Amino acid sequence: MVVDNKSAVTQTLLDQLQIKSSKVAFMPDAEIISAIRYLEDKGIPNNKHEDYKYCNIEAVLRKEFKSVEQAFNELTNADIAPLKIDEAINLVVVNGVYSEELSEKMIVKGLTVNSLNELSSSEKVLLCSQAKSDTDALIALNTAFTGNGLFLQVDKNNIIPMPLHVIYVNSGNANIVTNTRSFINIQANAEVTLIESFYNIGSAKVFSNFVSEKFVGENAKLTCHTFQNEGALSYSVNTNQVRINKYSNYTNNTFTLSGELVRNNHNVVLADSNCEAHLNGLFISNGTQSVDNHTLIDHQMPHCESNELYKGIAKDKSVGTFNGKIFVRKDAQKTNAYQSSKNILMSDDATINTKPQLEIYADDVKCSHGTSTGKIDTEALFYLKARGIGEESARKLLLQAFAQELIDKIETPSLQERVLHLFEKAL
Amino acid sequence: MITIKNLHASIGDKEILRGINLEVKAGEVHAIMGPNGSGKSTLSSVLAGREDYDVTEGEVTFNGKNLLDLPAEDRAREGLFLAFQYPVEIPGVSNINFLRTALNEIRAYHGQEEMPAKDFLALVKEKSKLVELDSKLASRSVNEGFSGGEKKRNEIFQMAMLNPKLAILDETDSGLDIDALRIVATGVNKLKSKDNATIVITHYQRLLDYIVPDFVHILYKGRIVKSGGKELALEMEAKGYDEIKAQFDSLES
Ligand SMILES: Nc1ncnc2c1ncn2[C@@H]1O[C@H](COP(=O)(O)OP(=O)(O)O)[C@@H](O)[C@H]1O
Numbered sequence A: 001m002v003v004d005n006k007s008a009v010t011q012t013l014l015d016q017l018q019i020k021s022s023k024v025a026f027m028p029d030a031e032i033i034s035a036i037r038y039l040e041d042k043g044i045p046n047n048k049h050e051d052y053k054y055c056n057i058e059a060v061l062r063k064e065f066k067s068v069e070q071a072f073n074e075l076t077n078a079d080i081a082p083l084k085i086d087e088a089i090n091l092v093v094v095n096g097v098y099s100e101e102l103s104e105k106m107i108v109k110g111l112t113v114n115s116l117n118e119l120s121s122s123e124k125v126l127l128c129s130q131a132k133s134d135t136d137a138l139i140a141l142n143t144a145f146t147g148n149g150l151f152l153q154v155d156k157n158n159i160i161p162m163p164l165h166v167i168y169v170n171s172g173n174a175n176i177v178t179n180t181r182s183f184i185n186i187q188a189n190a191e192v193t194l195i196e197s198f199y200n201i202g203s204a205k206v207f208s209n210f211v212s213e214k215f216v217g218e219n220a221k222l223t224c225h226t227f228q229n230e231g232a233l234s235y236s237v238n239t240n241q242v243r244i245n246k247y248s249n250y251t252n253n254t255f256t257l258s259g260e261l262v263r264n265n266h267n268v269v270l271a272d273s274n275c276e277a278h279l280n281g282l283f284i285s286n287g288t289q290s291v292d293n294h295t296l297i298d299h300q301m302p303h304c305e306s307n308e309l310y311k312g313i314a315k316d317k318s319v320g321t322f323n324g325k326i327f328v329r330k331d332a333q334k335t336n337a338y339q340s341s342k343n344i345l346m347s348d349d350a351t352i353n354t355k356p357q358l359e360i361y362a363d364d365v366k367c368s369h370g371t372s373t374g375k376i377d378t379e380a381l382f383y384l385k386a387r388g389i390g391e392e393s394a395r396k397l398l399l400q401a402f403a404q405e406l407i408d409k410i411e412t413p414s415l416q417e418r419v420l421h422l423f424e425k426a427l
Numbered sequence B: 001m002i003t004i005k006n007l008h009a010s011i012g013d014k015e016i017l018r019g020i021n022l023e024v025k026a027g028e029v030h031a032i033m034g035p036n037g038s039g040k041s042t043l044s045s046v047l048a049g050r051e052d053y054d055v056t057e058g059e060v061t062f063n064g065k066n067l068l069d070l071p072a073e074d075r076a077r078e079g080l081f082l083a084f085q086y087p088v089e090i091p092g093v094s095n096i097n098f099l100r101t102a103l104n105e106i107r108a109y110h111g112q113e114e115m116p117a118k119d120f121l122a123l124v125k126e127k128s129k130l131v132e133l134d135s136k137l138a139s140r141s142v143n144e145g146f147s148g149g150e151k152k153r154n155e156i157f158q159m160a161m162l163n164p165k166l167a168i169l170d171e172t173d174s175g176l177d178i179d180a181l182r183i184v185a186t187g188v189n190k191l192k193s194k195d196n197a198t199i200v201i202t203h204y205q206r207l208l209d210y211i212v213p214d215f216v217h218i219l220y221k222g223r224i225v226k227s228g229g230k231e232l233a234l235e236m237e238a239k240g241y242d243e244i245k246a247q248f249d250s251l252e253s
């Protein structure tokens, strides 16, 4: 039989993962079987795939993950301590598996934290309803080989008084591929701030394939901060599949500070009227890094609002991509949808790709999008220097000013400090 | 203070300054006048260290140092200040943070310690009063959303904060109403001393009623074509530039 290169890479990965993964109880067999079938059929995407044009996952797997050792490290409290956030309840997921031992135990009214195997039957019906294997090969890969990840729920009418901080950490001794999954359910009238941090501890290369399904109930509010600092040995795809309900409010602010390849798929369905979604992102990339933010905002019902602001600073030979799709369906009259992407190129070898895509099927809507990519403002630079400020600090002042409005969105002081510190270090 | 000898500067293959000679001593006020496009802003930009221009000939000595060898920031640290004709808006950088950084980098250059926050804020208060700048503007982003007059006053406020040896005011009077003009001029006069000097670039004689120059120079097509005392400014105001233009245009052809 002749196999082409594409299916060869996928098949090698599937074979290795099939030997080295154990099946989780919560994922129905039918989902696993159709996920594998989809993968075998479509393969891991390469740059010929429209959605992965600037993010060749297949090439990464071929080059960096020829052999998948799955040599996982055990982690201790000492490893996790520096990653924690003081103001928050810290929850830990190691190599895709929720660790009750490393997570902080605190009894908070209306809050459930558990592993996915403990998913209650009422929630189980929602599993895979937003993250569908037949829409994306990385979702399929995660579904087929997912670990026993995190189940988090806020029961209706509860406001969680402190932020929840989920530390997703990978750690291996030799090449590992992790398929981390989380299921977040914020019921009606509930409110919580969720910080999701991503780290890689150790000296091994990690391909991290994360999928999170998030549900925001009627009149509920979910504010998320995604903090990505996985380092030069990490290649990650992070997929958020979010469904928000009537009168609800969903916000995500994603800060990407390191990672050799970081692909974020952030897909939000505004499933009922009068809800709002805010997606923001900031990245700074250097070396040969690639940061690729893909968003999809699906306006299905009337009187909803969405806002997107993505900013990036690309240094050296790094590549930044923003691809923002907005659907306004036939019934979604009176939609307000705004999208903006602003980028600064710090070197002639850096690249920025931006692509806004608006598909509007309703007639009474307000939509706007704008993208800009340029070099640092030389007029402003000269003005600062003419006042005695050196070239280096003048650049830093301007880049900080560029990023400030996004960093200001973080309401948890120690997270804000962490982002600011790493951002300044990367300048 | 500053000695400019045979300064030539061009942008691309267009020569804009074509042999400027000028000496300004401590304690003096010089005015440079001249029609639009004669090179006044170019001269101030070249002195401040804007890199878009190529200096093709000539030299500039500033307090014993070769000015043209220094990067823009070091010129400022040596005590040169340019009040921009078109101050730049810098969203996201607060006026205060900007000035604190500038002041402390200048101090560091001279081996001085950072100014304590309390002293700095007291200085901000004192100097903003000098130009009657609304204290709210100090905490806003640099020049962002400022009116034309506020921008110009902000320039003089910065000058007061940084206390330069040589200040070049590039058309600081343009776009100011008479009250704002008086405020700006009073500010400049209060900052004047026997140890510093001012070059006032202007279109109109009106500013010179308030800031009285010791010398007036007429710049035309990149050269100083005429110098004199303060009466020269009055003469130009009365007669306009046509005579000078005609005289030098005929010389050139
Ligand atoms: N960046 C530039 N590029 C091209 N030409 C310029 C530039 N800056 C100034 N000039 C030209 O140089 C001449 C002098 O300009 P400028 O110094 O602004 O004059 P002034 O300030 O006396 O009005 C003008 O002819 C102007 O068009």
Ligand SMILES: [Mg+2]
Binding pocket: B040, B041, B042, B085, B171
């Ligand atoms: Mg000018």
